[in-house]
Amino acid sequence: MSNNSSVMGAGSPLSEEVLAPAKTKGRFGAFIRKFCKQRMALVATCFIILLFLVGIFGPFLTPYNPDEPNYDALMTGPSAAHWAGTDEYGRDILSRLMDGTRLTLAVSLSAVMIAAVFGTIFGLLSGYYGGWLDRLIMRGSDVLFSFPDLLLAIGIVAILGPGLSNVVIAVAVFGTPSFARIIRSVTLSAKETLFVEAARSMGAKNRRIIWRHIFPETISSIIVNVSMKIGGAILAAASLSFLGMGAKTTEPDWGAMLSMGRDYLSIAPHIVYFPGIAIFLTVLAFNLVGDGLRDALDPKTKN
């Protein structure tokens, strides 16, 4: 890499990256160093750490009981007593947001993790082996795909019944095929690279090639996707709530708060405003972290 740097113009947009010192003190060190250069990602990481802290300790920190109604203080705007105002039952919105952080994160994270694991396995197998296995997996994902996302989710929730785990399954199922397809397309490209061909010609076993040579190539895609899908999963769960098929309407899930509050948008906008901001910032943060991770983890910059 440093060989090329001499021919680059100093003003080239890529100069910063290309001129970056290539000395490595172990993979992890390099990763940390690179990641720390992504300032937006760093800020976002702090935000997510904060979110997880709230998720873990939130229920003990809430200023009010999140489920305690107060019919004499319905839909009051933000004030010193209620920083984010109260909702249509007079419950403290800030407390509900804090209490609901855990639920919101748990649903989206578990759904995306399930989708990532299955999607990656299918994508790698399909892309690497090709042939009938590829056709089987890809046609399978086509079939899943050919049902529009939300419909699939609606169907799954309708068949399995409402409930937290069923929403997780629904969101995971429609996340899986897109993972598989994208991992497959990366695998296809990676398979053609010189070092994979070299490894193959040296008689390396398929499993080893997949695991040691192709899988690392897919990591950046997996990470970009996971980051993107976490946000997407939060939004998908909210959409299910919008259609009345959400996880638990009585619990302070952010999506449920948003969709249940939407009838009040024009009279008490803070009811939708704060859950909306919470969702917005969280999705934003996960995406920024994904971007940062992506650049820091890229296997090609390690050589």
Added chain:
Amino acid sequence: MKAKGKVWSMFMLLLITVVVAAGCGKADNNGGTSNTGGNAAGNTEGTSTATKDNKDIVIAINANFITLDPHNASDTHSISGGRTMYEGLMGFDENMQITPVLAASHTISEDGLVYTFTLQENVKFHDGTDFNAEAVKVNIARIQDEKNNLRLRKSFAKVAKVETPDAKTVVFTLSEPYNAFLNKVAMAGMISPKALQESGADIAKKPVGTGPFKLKEWVQGDRLVVVKNENYWQQGLPKVDSVTFKPVPENGSRIAMLKTGEADFIYPMPTEQVSEVEGQEGIAIETIDSTIVRYVTLNTMKKPYDDVKVRQAINYAINKEAYIKVVKSGLGAKLDSTMSSKTQYYSQQTGYDYDVAKAKALLAEAGYPDGFEAEIWGENDSETIKGMQFIQQQLALVGIKLEVKSMEGGTLSDQINSAKTPEEAKIQMWYVSWSPSSGDADGATRGLFSSEMFPPAGSNTAYYKNDNVDKWIADANKSIDPEEAKGIYANIQKTIWEEAPWAFMGVDQIISGKRTYLEGVKVYPDGSINILNAEVK
């Protein structure tokens, strides 16, 4: 460089927050000013639409029309749509009382078996053919034909024969007395026999009736446009040239259409936003009591609801005033009987005022001093969920820990009706609403309280069984004297009220919003829309 980058990223995060805040802040302003009588939003549209210079009106409703076949419609909107073009021998007025329409007069025989209708003269169908006794006969034959399997068939099951002694007289003979028969007659719009023959099954798409409006176009899922029937038999009507119905399912969007003047009339007007548009220039809100009752059925054959004390305790534990304030935004009434005050033979009951101490005492007497755990079912629309959440909060105060299970309509119906016997039933509590489709007391009682109507045969999900009530329901149905029927229904209501197979919640209000220049569009207590007298002023 490094510091600069950090500042940048912080700034960007801030910027996004501000952008979102600006979007919301705008909505906030709007809500705030309109409440204090200003017209921040009124300014933009007020000039262009405070008056209307044509006679074409737009009505936004919350769901699609399913069919325009007046004999086969089961949902309120399809019934409304059909009634713009069709009329029956009888009809309903705005208090759900039966009034003559195509029948000028009618007589009922002493034994309640023979109904004789004298028809209006000089009435023509939209296709120019005459409306006469023969046409009535054809229509009733169509309804009764098993092959057609029309929704209205069961309403006319007791009609033994239809005779037409002359062109303007129709005689119905019933196999047994049927108290609600006129209500059923009012549901049957008269279709042109000629059109019936020509269109066959397509009649649902190409209505030809005697009504004040004729079909212009019906685009499934988008709009239904009806135009003035120039030859309408009632002089001077209708007063508008055309009416366009648009299905707009999202509440916020429907309100927006009213505000911008894209719609002249909207129904239903979401209760949450009434306070916002009320008093806004150019917009008027109309409310009337409905026949729609909301309640929670308690499975009287299941523990602990088999104990009347538990059921009464639940009724005492729920604050109905707060229910109306929180769930209905203050627009509604307490349910003080098994039916709404707008339903035939309603009789007011008293008791079950909010009393937590009494509820706890009753629970203790029944052997549940610390309450119990229970499950409530309901559909998954936001209004129902809101209600169930409220009930959950209220019952928590007397120790009943309620789990809210909201299900999609089809799933819920399956859950309820898959139990073939009361013993198999899993249902505990069900938060639901009911409205008798033709405003009659039988429709508001039999399906809900007769022991023949346990699911899957009917909607008696409380599995309520009282031999007296069963007998009274049958008696009332055969009674031909209105006073006698009234007495019987009063007994029924009193008995059921005391035995509390339901938690009695509320009666909905019918709320519609309109532009002030529009007069005469009425929503009836059953939720159907009547446009006969619509007028632009």
Added chain:
Amino acid sequence: MGRYALQRLLGVIPLLFVVSVLVFMFIHLIPGDPARLIAGKDATLEEIQGIQEQLGLNLPLWKQYINYMGDLLSGNLGNSIRSGMPVTDMLESRVMPTLWLTFLSMGWALVIGLLIGVISAVYRNKWPDYAGTLTAISGMSIPGFWLGLVLIQIFSVELGWFPTGGVDSWKSYILPSITLGAGIMSMLARYSRSSMLETMREDYIRTGRAKGLREYVVIGRHALRNSLIQVVTVAGLQFGFLLGGSVMVETVFSIPGLGRLLVDSILFRDYTVIQALLLMFATQFILINLIVDLLYGVLNPKIRYSS
């Protein structure tokens, strides 16, 4: 290449068959009895059984499947269970609004998304990159139904620029397509950025630079062309999503399209309509996928198709 295309095209047929079976099973797995839902709450048991018989819902499932396939193969989609109208009529009036919405959304999303992606990649870690990334990410972080409602509030109610919904003029489509396209735009922007960055690191790009080619030639002719492969994948996949997944937008903006028809049909277990719609979506999707796969070959000569 030609042989591969033909092979794939033939592969569509068994796939469609599998889909038709799955679709049939899928809808019958959903609990709920259409007869009961049509008949209404106050229907009698006899009435419900009458409807079941009339619609053939009382037959064993395999018989129902045979009937359905028989109709399908003779090109008959049947009548809606709920309204009794021919399904083809219902689809006909709903196709155009959804297609318009889809194409408009995809159109602007693709243009803006690619633009943002390329600018972000070229000016990596400079302010245009930050601005672009944030614009993109904002778009995908806002729940669609919420964005739609806010847009109506601002642009229809307060400013009066656009209608609140419907399909009466081209103006009606502006707000819905912004709402629907926002998420896709973001996705495309991010994908094009990342794949641009990836390709710009490839040997032949460096070679190009080393040969002294101008930067815009390197980026425009080589990097962009090669990063299109990922973007095309994503766009193709999202196309299917847009076609079917516009439920939310169609609801908020009261557009009488296929998405809303589908949700309404599911609510009433209108089997014939659901079947027809799902098959239609499936066919569309499979064809789009085929095209995407074939475009791979055109855009990236490095991929070999082995049969």
